[in-house]
Amino acid sequence: MKPADSTVPLRDDVQDDRTQFIRDALHNAIVERRLAPGAKLVETEVGELFDVSRTVVRASLQMLAFEGLVRIERNRGAFVAYPSPDEARQIFESRRVIESEIAKCAAQRITDTDIAMFKAHLQEEDRLLAERGPNARRAAIKASGDYHLMLASVAGNLILERFMRELIARSSLVIALYGQSGASSCARSEHADILDALVAQDGKKAADTIRHHIDHIEEDLDYKVASNAPLRDALRI
């Protein structure tokens, strides 16, 4: 986005850093549910896939472990995280805390450019929801998370934004495990409600709306039933 670099190098994101690249690839695979909770991530396999040594893969896995997307067990290896119901509740509780504050800040700071971006994003979400098929569904999941990340970005606090990034990613895991319906439809209209409050610069209302939105997401979960496959992984400990 910023090709013109002045003499002062601000942030050299131009990293041919393969560690980051692999982290991003795995992160996306997990968030888009191409990698199921509990799946084992073998260092040599990943390394061959990306054509790097285990050293690099290890660093990537450690990054993901810090973010809570991967669990590393000593001498046993790395697994896609399998959040417990308790963890899940704490994730959503944390989101309510942080995201309602983010909404307040965003209501104060939102610009016309931001609003245009949000509107375009909402249309994209609509389009993906109308489409059928697993790929469209994955894209819809990702877009829904991205909406929340855009909010965090507008609020302008990089630290809270990073916390949110982590929470959104982990939420995706939780929904994959405990989600019941494809309740994204209700979520969609709520995203629009949030934007309305932001446009009206009504911080209080934006915060309330987003809190309710998170409540609704959580209401669609059934913590008693871990949805699909890896029961053996769940019971392993």
Add this chain to the structure above:
Amino acid sequence: MKPADSTVPLRDDVQDDRTQFIRDALHNAIVERRLAPGAKLVETEVGELFDVSRTVVRASLQMLAFEGLVRIERNRGAFVAYPSPDEARQIFESRRVIESEIAKCAAQRITDTDIAMFKAHLQEEDRLLAERGPNARRAAIKASGDYHLMLASVAGNLILERFMRELIARSSLVIALYGQSGASSCARSEHADILDALVAQDGKKAADTIRHHIDHIEEDLDYKVASNAPLRDALRI
């Protein structure tokens, strides 16, 4: 060197993991200001100090980089973080958000055992403040942070607790850089005020009190003046 730190509960199982051990040692050194902001952390040096290979040191440094205590620059190495005024403001803003919510939860969940622990801790803080000398001062700094971590622990949300751990550690760096007085004395009475609100199970008051407490800490900072040494490090970028 290692008094039993019962105050900080570890979330992970006790692993003979040397990576974690080195991370903890460096973490403490930074938080207690034995390592100044900007200081370079050479992999081989650290490795020789702890008698491990660079592989292990690297993992520790990457952990610390995630927590924002260390900055890793490609091909240049790892440095103790040197938070900018902007970062500092965001750190305290994030603390206000998360910690006031933590206070609310803690007010609901606090037990008599907790209260006793808090009282003992306050006495310890008093004792350290009365003492003189750099070691007592370091211990006082650490104890002050530990008080906030105890709060987070009582609140019972492991995720917010981890966020707080990071924010407290980074606050210590900020105060080392921009702090003016040894204003811990005012902080001490405020810690007692917070406890009073908790004992009264008045969540609202606890939240307000802690917000003011954080305001006061921040008021003692002067973001214009980066206090002591490593100017050359500050200007390096």
Add this chain to the structure above:
DNA sequence: CAAGATGAAATTGTATGCAATCCATAATTC
């Protein structure tokens, strides 16, 4: 003398080798 060029030493990035550990299956015992 300032500014740049040069090269050696220091330091980091990555691959690889080896020992320790784990896991699955076969063999053994009762």
Add this chain to the structure above:
DNA sequence: GAATTATGGATTGCATACAATTTCATCTTG
């Protein structure tokens, strides 16, 4: 036949080797 114990392959933890990069002192050159 069930439970327990060997055994071999797979996988991880860590140290080390080597290449790439940076740093710093020294040496030009104008």
